[in-house]
Amino acid sequence: MDAVADVPNAEFRKIFRALYRFDPPDLSHVSTPALVVYGDRESPALKRQGVHLASAIPNARRASIPDAAHLVNQDAPAAFNDAVADFLAGVEAETSVDTGADAVRT
Numbered sequence: 001m002d003a004v005a006d007v008p009n010a011e012f013r014k015i016f017r018a019l020y021r022f023d024p025p026d027l028s029h030v031s032t033p034a035l036v037v038y039g040d041r042e043s044p045a046l047k048r049q050g051v052h053l054a055s056a057i058p059n060a061r062r063a064s065i066p067d068a069a070h071l072v073n074q075d076a077p078a079a080f081n082d083a084v085a086d087f088l089a090g091v092e093a094e095t096s097v098d099t100g101a102d103a104v105r106t
Helices: 002-006 009-021 044-056 077-099
Strands: 034-039 060-065
Touching: 009 044, 034 044, 034 077, 044 060, 060 077
Parallel strands: 034 060
Antiparallel strands: none
């Protein structure tokens, strides 16, 4: 975290210019469930990308974590873990329903 202060402002400007110009590829072919997570204190450009990515992937969900910025899992670890656990539980439930699985798990 302390290393961030060592990054020159010119580098941050390059990064944010790239973020604003970023045009994600077509993701409509992605069939794997996906969770797009960002903090509610994230930069507007990254929030927009998160919304776009989640809407571009057919089986995606998104989670905006309160009181978190870019390092969501460090800013709000409990909320991040809860969001991931809820997502995985939903994927597991959907998989069980889709396969008709009351089957024995190994």
